[in-house]
Amino acid sequence: MRTHLPPVLQHHLTALRMLLAFTVITGIAYPLLVTGIAQAGFSHQANGSLLTTNGTPVASGLIGQNFALPKKNPNDAKEPLRPDPKWFQPRPSAGGYDPTISGASNLGPNNTDLIKTVRDRRAAVAAFDGVPPVSVPADAVTASGSGLDPAISPAYAYEQVARVAKARRLDPAEVKRLVAHHVQGRVLGFLGQERVNVVELNHGLARLM
Amino acid sequence: MNDTLAGWLQVLALVVALGLSHRPLGDCMARVLTTDRHWRAERLIYRAGGVNGDADQRWSVYLRSILAFSAVSVLFLYAFLRLQNHLLLSLGMKPVTADQSFNTAASFVTNTNWQSYSGESTMGHLVQMAGLAVQNFVSAAVGIAVVAALIRGFSRKITDRVGNFWVDLTRIVLRVLLPLAFVFAIVLVAAGTVQNFHGIHDITTIAGGHQGVTGGPVASQESIKELGTNGGGFYNANSAHPFENPNAFTNLIEIYLLLVIAFSLPRTFGTMVGDNRQGYAIVAVMALIWGASVAIVTANELHSVSSTAGHAAGGMMEGKETRFGIWASALFAVSTTVTSCGAVNSFHDSYTPGGGGMTIFNMMLGEIAPGGTGSGLYGILILAIVAVFVAGLMVGRTPEYLGKKLRGREMKFASLYILTTPALALVGAGLAMAFPGERAAMLNSGPHGFSEVLYAFASAANNNGSAFAGLSANTVWYNTTLGVVMLVGRFLPMVFVLALAGSLAGQQPVPVTAGTLPTHRPQFVGLLTGVILIVVGLTYFPALALGPLAEGLH
Incomplete structure (x- = not known):
């Protein structure tokens, strides 16, 4: 199907597919992984180093x-x-x-x-x-x-x-x-x-x- | 320990860390850009994108791929910003206005990260991490890809192929940026930077008042913001914000990150052209200018030079954080303006005329000492070409650099490159000063107000992104004009660099003779530094005279 597209469009379609791939990797997977590790290992810092009085x-x-x-x-x-x-x-x-x-x-x-x-x-x-x-x-x-x-x-x-x-x-x-x-x-x-x-x-x- | 000793030790620690990283990171990037082997994950991405990872491109196709990728990125990000209220984690934020969305999309795709918005009151978490931060990765990788093509222009012979953009892009993101960003994000969290998906939650304060504490996936964005010399803060206060940069340790880490790739790329260059001494000469020029700038800004701030407010306060602490003080603020201010980063840990608008003026001058150098990721090295290589040409004129020889002849065609591309950003910065600032409505956007009056406008256009044209933030730049005129300036300032120079790369790659190298100018000796370091200062100085002197110089001499 792609072979029927004009080259300019095909170029931009490639670009869009690459961008979506990077969005999934660097925009979703990466921050989720960092958040997971941060919350598991450093939850005090990750949540803003809160000070409490009587638990509040x-x-x-x-x-x-x-x-x-x-x-x-x-x-x-x-x-x-x-x-x-x-x-x-x-x-x-x-x-x-x-x-x-x-x-x-x-x-x-x-x-x-x-x-x-x-x-x-x-x-x-x-x-x-x-x-x-x-x-x-x-x-x-x-x-x-x-x-x-x-x-x-x-x-x-x-x-x-x-x-x-x-x-x-x-x-x-x-x-x-x-x-x-x-x-x-x-x-x-x-x-x-x-x-x-x-x-x-x-x-x-x-x-x- | 007194302030001066601690300040010098801080600079020394940074220099040692950068020195230790120079070879391993430079060599690693050279391998990444030259190896034939693909990772399995990379093959999956090529398949997803419909890309042939084994086919090299001509310079024009390489350029077209960059432009297509960037155009799609601008449109995608624009749509993301306009529609953010319909998406997850929007925190109830409204859609970003049309002109501000255009400005922001242009800003992040061009690696500028000029921010006419305030993060905590404009952006939801999803648009920050899956829109803006994605561009932090890929726009940095685009810069490195372009310099990779230019280096191949020098290292290859009689070919019309300069590499494959999609392969370069994917490898730089996967093998260089992502691992480093990940490791340092964890380091930042451990040291206090926040990383969560909370919205604003209200707490009753110690004194019984109310305060809305913000949240967000900050650390993951912070590390790539510095590493990729992007500079766009999660919050309005950027790296001055305690949640982004909680202490002097994270501060040093952030300065290190924003310098490390740009200071290591000359090693990549030296390795790829087969003569590491060439890389050392380039990195020496970068270090020289950076060091001089650190000394000038620090001295001005320490002594409140030409600042009545500073003398009245007993120190230049307006716009600076207590935990950093003057030394760590000046070090950050210089490092962020000689790279194209633009993150700030203190607010340059309140700097002394000399210190603030120097940050403007740093950007006017064209972001080359060491400059942005990739863009710094191709910028300084263009100036090296000009330096070799100037030396050639002096002795009446056809100039050559790394065995490639610099003929009329090459010099035309180099000259056009050098003319582009000053034209944009000066014409833009001139236009803004010509309109009463745009002049009214200044916060401060007199020469300092002009400096705010000059800073804005120098920042946008050179893709820095920091600001004399008193300027009220969130207007339709500034959003549109600065957006256009950022796009032209990023992509037009890339056209010339890639055309030059193609032209150089097609040449058969000429042998080195007794008459060849050696480009790895201290003599060349001095020559290149001189050419940089003269070219920039002559171009911008009148504008600087009206702003920081007039204010300083007042």
Whole structure:
């Protein structure tokens, strides 16, 4: 039957059949096999490294969260979030830690809005944590790439100890020990940066109470 | 350990890993592209496709097969995107709009993976894995197939046959890409990348709020996205997203994957032409440019050069992740723009003028250092031909490369190749700047806004796919124009490369004499590097002056 087709059509028919073959192999069989192995061998990681409280998932250990005071009007999407002094605060996020809109601010290195935002954040964070503005680290005043960054620098975590301890009426030394316990070194000693996972830290803080 | 030492060790670890892979992977690919023996699984695929696996093709038939395969792929993917709401695992996503479907189909088939959509709010799981990820495999294989044909042009003599596209395609997917992607997908999952079929599930957060946590078969797509220098993220934040790239270890793995094939192909080239020193000269040029670029971007970011926002913040952390920091972000940014990958682990729009400008320049080099899978090597071989020609002009000899004469016909194909992408990038950016509606798509104003538009067209024309993502490119105009630019930027150069391959294969090699320019010595490495920088520099200097240079000097 194929021999009756004009060569151009036959060429494209071959192409389509090859594409379908590759779709079955690389588009169906391959991801299913990887999923099978992942779920069997590494189900914790494959399902998002979830943290639980009393058996209920409360966070992915990889995805940052807001630690804000309840909104005055829960239905007002525009109402700005106010940080809750009882929790360690994460970095600013372009998408408000909503995993369905991951991404960055994309503001340029000399964008006047960004410069103003950074300065405002520095003043706000310094006042909130009761430290001099000059000591506020860069990660506290810049939005991350993903908008879901779960980590902050150890410097920013230690900066928040006194404020959290005061708000929770805890011994600052105890809170500081908790932070020290959550400082993660570079992977293999040299990859990436030292950091504190705020989600895990706050999860630990909740258990402390 | 301080930042600087850790940063250098990270670069060193990457270089060692790539160095150790160079020979085995390069030799493996050479065997794959030259052996006569078919696997049984391959014979089954040939039967399914109605292909004769033992018949070599002329360059024109080889080209026609590529074009037919790619045309069918665009139509198939377009239909898939338009109809995704009727399919399994659609997660309730709506059909993708017509212009965005065209853009996305063109983008993935051309190995560009420019994304005017946001994965987590546009694509269901099935279209990601059986539509987009399939193109991640086959578009990468198409690039390697084309360079295989070009290498055969050098290594064969007096023949009009340059190989069989269907055989090359099948073998590259089955013997190279699929095994590597599989192994590294498992490594990524073990290290924290997600792999499931969940939709968005709501959780009550630690502080008592609500958060919709996303799912998806991410790791299986992540490994081929890097390995095939595709770069299309499962999620909008791409490799900055913790579910795609959870820590600094997976980050190094991803950088390694996106470089390893392109840095190993020169070995394949050396082996196939019977002189490994030729491959070493090429890989030396690639490594030189990559290394210089890493140094420039890292230095600019570390010192917040010419960035008021960076100085105000006390560091260039806007758009970067804490777990990576500046060193691992800059290393990724350079590696993804000198290859045609385009995945990002930090957002280039917020880089310093020098750092961000360098990522644009990297793409303007034509994705050759080391470039995309296959496309990087054929790109740099074209420039090597130009370098040999320039040297020939200086001494008044008919130039020859690897025993093949570079006559008027060969030089015409090489010149047309070199003219194609700059014409597309510059005309495209110029057009966008001429229309007020398209100018309004910029997020940032002034020279940086122009850089966003220039980046978009440089990225599309060179099939990179990364962006200064502030640009609102999901409009009918940008989707259509960039889609056309990607298609022409991918397939027109391939026409010239394959025509050149055919022309070279037909020649009888000329013997090496005392007057032949040696193309394996440091002298040639220097000459080729110089030619690359001059050709690219002269072409793009005015455009760069209006964007990153103006901003940096401001």
